[in-house]
Amino acid sequence: xxxxxxxxxxxxxxxxxxxxxxxxxxxxxxxxxxxxxxxxxxxxxxxxxxxxxxxxxxxxxxxxxxxxxxxxxxxxxxxxxxxxxxxxxxxxxxxxxxxxxxxxxxxxxxxxxxxxxxxxxxxxxxxxxxxxxxxxxxxxxxxxxxxxxxxxx
Numbered sequence: 001x002x003x004x005x006x007x008x009x010x011x012x013x014x015x016x017x018x019x020x021x022x023x024x025x026x027x028x029x030x031x032x033x034x035x036x037x038x039x040x041x042x043x044x045x046x047x048x049x050x051x052x053x054x055x056x057x058x059x060x061x062x063x064x065x066x067x068x069x070x071x072x073x074x075x076x077x078x079x080x081x082x083x084x085x086x087x088x089x090x091x092x093x094x095x096x097x098x099x100x101x102x103x104x105x106x107x108x109x110x111x112x113x114x115x116x117x118x119x120x121x122x123x124x125x126x127x128x129x130x131x132x133x134x135x136x137x138x139x140x141x142x143x144x145x146x147x148x149x150x151x152x153x
Contacts, residue, residue, distance in 0.1 A: 002032035009040035023136035054108025069115035
């Protein structure tokens, strides 16, 4: 089982990109891990943009993947609950675990429907770049909790 993150566009904020890269490096030491960074669509109409990016996202996901879409309408979880979920998935489910972050305009209905779960990072609103850094930190924190590493304490 591998953990993958699929997101649309590059992280433009250099400081947040550095945080995401650092967390990705740490995650790779604990688990199979990959980031798929899909090219952002340059369509000005948000609805058409969301649909076009949704097609790209769905094209990057395998039928066998267990998909968690991150969306403001999703359910929020504690760090411990995320760790428990990932740990259970790692021991009971051989499918790759894929976290999806849509573009700045959001996720398409098709991606939400394809997702096995829809999660929210928080009831707060974050910039797109910050949301990515938070996701990466929480994935590392979950693995650190599972491995009983000092970072998680």
